[in-house]
């Protein structure tokens with residue numbers, strides 16, 4: 541089973557960042573080393589929250605402490621998400637560098653949290669540029685949503701050809717494997733939501749019904765699950781099908797309960813045995 545160093549936000553109430561990623565990974569059997577970039581009362585989608593963005597020194601210090609235990613070579617991947625500040629981004633990039641120095645087979649899966657279609661950019665100044673100019677070239681796996689794909693490439697994505705070209709443009713700059721989430725293209729049927737994965741010159745597409753929920757943290761869960769299944773199977777297609785099926789089940793349960801927060805704990809069976817399986821198509 542993989543060991544994953546997960547460096548993301550923490551919230552006391554609800555499920556985004558590490559509070560969305562760690563439990564599903566553990567439920568699947570992964571060992572997770574969690575470092576929190578912020579500790580907030582709740583996610584920022586509520587418009588109001590309390591807490592702190594941690595200093596970059598704290599992140600670097602915790603990484604050093606793990607290195608002091610002599611376990612870096614046992615780390616299979618670094619998973620990063622909401623950064624809190626561009627300085628924290630630099631500490632995360634350094635952590636990925638150290639892990640890879642100890643274990644050259646280790647992967648950095650970077651979820652480039654910048655914003656989304658409804659809300660626009662919702663992270664601090666300097667973070668989007670850091671992700672584009674510093675993180676992207678060093679990452680192995682990238683999991684942007686459609687808004688982030690467009691921001692990072694400076695391209696409009698309307699058609700499947702646009703999406704494939706944008707993914708290829710990202711791959712040309714670094715990450716060998718890309719998962720695009722929340723993809724709505726001109727041929728996406730009303731009532732569906734799509735995803736696109738690309739690796740090794742191949743592309744796979746998958747869509748699921750759109751559920752009547754507007755939640756935060758699904759992107760963090762999908763990045764964690766995609767990384768886990770990509771590590772285990774070595775296949776982006778297999779990882780896409782597994783992650784998408786689990787997150788659909790999680791959100792279906794969340795919609796049925798009418799919950800504002802994703803039901804990470806109550807719907808945990810969906811991580812192990814999704815109630816409905818979706819197949820990806822080569823495209």
Ligand SMILES: Nc1ncnc2c1ncn2[C@@H]1O[C@H](COP(=O)(O)OP(=O)(O)O)[C@@H](O)[C@H]1O
Nearest residue numbers: 656685721722733749750751753758759762787
């Ligand atoms: N309303 C929804 N109905 C069905 N699936 C959804 C819905 N919202 C999100 N998802 C699923 O969760 C994935 C990640 O979604 P999203 O929260 O948009 O990511 P991010 O937060 O990174 O933008 C999507 O690709 C989709 O598969």
Ligand SMILES: Cc1ncc(COP(=O)(O)O)c(C=O)c1O
Nearest residue numbers: 549583584622756757758759760
């Ligand atoms: C603290 C924090 N972390 C992470 C996220 C990312 O959430 P999502 O998975 O919806 O992109 C958010 C979004 O609001 C947030 O406020």
Ligand SMILES: [Mg+2]
Nearest residue numbers: 653685759760
């Ligand atoms: Mg996201």
